[in-house]
Amino acid sequence: MELCERLGVQSSRRHPVWQVLVSAYGEPYRHYHTLAHISAVVAHAERLREHFQMPDTVLLALFFHDVIYDAARQDNEMRSADLMRELLPDIDTERAGAMIVATQHHTATSDPDTNLLLDIDMSILGADWPAYRAYAEGVYREYLPVYGHDAYAAGRVALFLQPTLTRDSLFLTPEFAGREIVARDNLHREITLWQAGGFAHA
Incomplete structure (x- = not known):
């Protein structure tokens, strides 16, 4: 207000x-x-x-x-x-x-x-792993009814995780540059999670 x-x-x-x-x-x-x-x-x-x-x-x-x-x-x-x-x-x-x-x-x-x-x-990308994992699972649950598990998993990796990792910098400003290493580690860990079956099998 x-x-x-x-x-x-x-x-x-x-x-x-x-x-x-x-x-x-x-x-x-x-x-x-x-x-x-x-x-x-x-x-x-x-x-x-x-x-x-x-x-x-x-x-x-x-x-x-x-x-x-x-x-x-x-x-x-x-x-x-x-x-x-x-x-x-x-x-x-x-x-x-x-x-x-x-x-x-x-x-x-x-x-x-x-x-x-x-x-x-996008600051959640650089959060600690439990918070990041909760974010990733939350987004998965939002998309699951629309696309199903397999299609979402493939799209999440190919259309978001891998392209994001190819960026020179994940963050655009000095205020968030310090989160870069943690964010890249989180993205790699999520890819590994999907390779192991994702949240449905976690």
Whole structure:
């Protein structure tokens, strides 16, 4: 609510907007992309507040970046940005919308705030192994009903884990560069896990 006040959101809109967020992030098929994830990334952003040019815009983007999450679709980020604009027509959401869309590919941009936001969103890659494993299993459980175990396992390795490891740097900013070694180790460990059968056989 304090963020809404700072951004100039009309008081009559604040509670309804929050209820939409609570409902969306509480959808029963979500196992990682929940309010817990939003709480974690917002906490990161608050800790790094002085590193942003527009910290409240970053917070707005983080609150909405996964509000639409359908494992069967490829346009969740664009739809999330559109919903934010629909719910908050009385404020300028253009930059926050661009930040949300950037989370689809997590590649470097010309905007330092966006790059740091992307690193915050991907900071789980550099967490300790139990936290990383819980993240990986949560995402697996979100996709399992859509693709099934074998297709998901193959896609996770070929389309995310291996391509991510080919990047020169997993993180885009100095603030997260120290997580690089741990993150690469986590990605390799997850590949090994899938080679052993994945979470269904763990």
